[in-house]
Amino acid sequence: MTNYEQLKLSNQLCFPLYVCSKEVVRKYKPLLDRLDLTYTQYITMMAMWEHEQLSAKELGTILYLDSGTLTPVLKTLEKKGFVERQRSKDDERSLIISLTPSGMALQEQAASVPEEMAKCIDMDMEDLKALHRLLHKFMETSIDNDSCKSSI
Amino acid sequence: MTNYEQLKLSNQLCFPLYVCSKEVVRKYKPLLDRLDLTYTQYITMMAMWEHEQLSAKELGTILYLDSGTLTPVLKTLEKKGFVERQRSKDDERSLIISLTPSGMALQEQAASVPEEMAKCIDMDMEDLKALHRLLHKFMETSIDNDSCKSSI
DNA sequence: TTAAATTGAATTGTGTGCAATTAATCTTGA
DNA sequence: TCAAGATTAATTGCACACAATTCAATTTAA
Numbered sequence: 146m147t148n149y150e151q152l153k154l155s156n157q158l159c160f161p162l163y164v165c166s167k168e169v170v171r172k173y174k175p176l177l178d179r180l181d182l183t184y185t186q187y188i189t190m191m192a193m194w195e196h197e198q199l200s201a202k203e204l205g206t207i208l209y210l211d212s213g214t215l216t217p218v219l220k221t222l223e224k225k226g227f228v229e230r231q232r233s234k235d236d237e238r239s240l241i242i243s244l245t246p247s248g249m250a251l252q253e254q255a256a257s258v259p260e261e262m263a264k265c266i267d268m269d270m271e272d273l274k275a276l277h278r279l280l281h282k283f284m285e286t287s288i289d290n291d292s293c294k295s296s297i
Numbered sequence: 298m299t300n301y302e303q304l305k306l307s308n309q310l311c312f313p314l315y316v317c318s319k320e321v322v323r324k325y326k327p328l329l330d331r332l333d334l335t336y337t338q339y340i341t342m343m344a345m346w347e348h349e350q351l352s353a354k355e356l357g358t359i360l361y362l363d364s365g366t367l368t369p370v371l372k373t374l375e376k377k378g379f380v381e382r383q384r385s386k387d388d389e390r391s392l393i394i395s396l397t398p399s400g401m402a403l404q405e406q407a408a409s410v411p412e413e414m415a416k417c418i419d420m421d422m423e424d425l426k427a428l429h430r431l432l433h434k435f436m437e438t439s440i441d442n443d444s445c446k447s448s449i
Numbered sequence: 450t451t452a453a454a455t456t457g458a459a460t461t462g463t464g465t466g467c468a469a470t471t472a473a474t475c476t477t478g479a
Numbered sequence: 480t481c482a483a484g485a486t487t488a489a490t491t492g493c494a495c496a497c498a499a500t501t502c503a504a505t506t507t508a509a
Contacts, residue, residue: 151411152404154343154359158425159321159414161432163336164361166318167466168436169311174467184315185495191306202457207306209316212458214496221494238457238504252304259303262311267438273310276431279424280313284320286419319496326498337465354487364488366466373464390474390487455506465496475486 172265176258180251181225185210185218187255193228193244194252200233201240227251324417328410332403333377337362337370339407345380345396346404352385353392379403 154160170184177187192199192207199207205215219242222228227248233239266273306312322336329339344351344359351359357367371394374380379400385391418425 149346149404149408152343152407153347154340157343157411158418158429158432159318159325160340160343161429161436162314162318162321163340165432165435166311166314167361169314171467173311183494188306188312188315191304191309191312194301195305200457205457209319210495211497213460213498216459218495236457236505240458252301255304256301259309266310266435268434272431272434275427276435277310277313279428279431280310280317282420282424283317283418283428284313323497335464352487353489362465363467365468365490366464368489369464384488388475388487392488450509452509453507456504458502458504460501461499463496463498466494468493469491471488471490473487473489476484477481478483479481 173258173262176261180254180258185214186222187258189215189218189222190227190248190251190255193242193248194255198241198243201242204242222248325410325414328413332406332410334403337366338374339410341367341370341374342379342400342403342407345394345400346407350393350395353394356394374400 150156173184173187177184180187182190188208189204192204196203201212201215201219204219205211208215210218219228219230219240223230226245229243229245231241231243233241268276302308325336325339329336332339334342340360341356344356348355353364353367353371356371357363360367362370371380371382371392375382378397381395381397383393383395385393420428
């Protein structure tokens with residue numbers, strides 16, 4: 146395959162990744178509208194439902210989001226009453242996020258979302274599992290991997 | 298698996314998709330900076346290198362982007378001198394995008410990008426091919442598929 | 450014990466992404 | 480033919496994403 150061949154969209158791995166990601170977020174929208182959440186707010190709430198209390202820093206690590214993205218998301222979630230933001234007493238730099246009762250209650254309403262999303266994806270379980278495995282492998286081998294720094 | 302189990306990030310398919318996509322775009326950045334292109338501008342140029350001339354409508358279809366995203370991208374690429382925007386004579390509503398000589402020349406500089414990106418991804422060819430196939434399958438079965446409308 | 454370095458959020462600026470709307474143009478059918 | 484409906488870009492408004500910077504709090508190291 147020549148270099149120009151590799152510049153064709155159909156030969157790209159990253160382009161379908163990018164398209165699928167956007168598409169899936171778009172598919173979530175009608176389901177999340179009912180919860181008054183955007184997709185970013187939804188994954189933030191998912192992390193909170195699992196942990197109840199996390200620092201902003203920890204949230205960023207779990208969600209792969211930086212403070213520039215997370216700060217306004219957390220302020221919005223606080224405004225909606227789903228989380229509380231307070232400074233850590235141990236370390237004033239650190240922002241502790243905790244679930245409110247309202248945020249906990251939201252989990253019940255969100256419980257049907259994964260199932261409803263699954264209906265949109267017409268692939269057999271085998272393929273879905275394989276895709277899940279490969280994406281995780283991709284994340285592990287590609288994220289925070291310095292192998293391409295030499296070419297910068 | 299209970300409904301709450303499905304709300305864990307680790308059990309999500311869409312979350313790693315979303316993370317991988319963002320991460321891969323981030324990896325492109327240093328390579329594309331040298332071309333003075335963002336990732337969206339890059340895929341737009343890839344489409345142009347394949348077709349030389351396309352309407353804005355066609356570009357949107359190929360790239361899965363709507364006019365709200367594409368309009369500013371095309372204006373920026375015009376400002377950079379890589380494409381020209383002109384109204385179709387047949388149909389004044391239609392916007393024709395064509396490559397400029399400068400845009401064509403850019404392809405030579407971009408030729409090394411796919412190879413350099415490949416260095417960042419430490420997965421064997423087998424897995425990459427499988428991932429490529431599954432993502433395309435995912436796109437085909439999920440995009441413009443109304444199966445989830447009933448649940449809205 | 451300070452000065453320097455590090456850390457964690459917040460801020461700023463640019464660029465998407467998409468729904469909803471608008472405006473211009475084209476098509477078509479009575 | 481001409482009005483109604485469809486089509487196409489462009490615009491607008493909101494919400495990310497993220498790099499770069501700033502600022503305050505904390506840690507470290509001389």
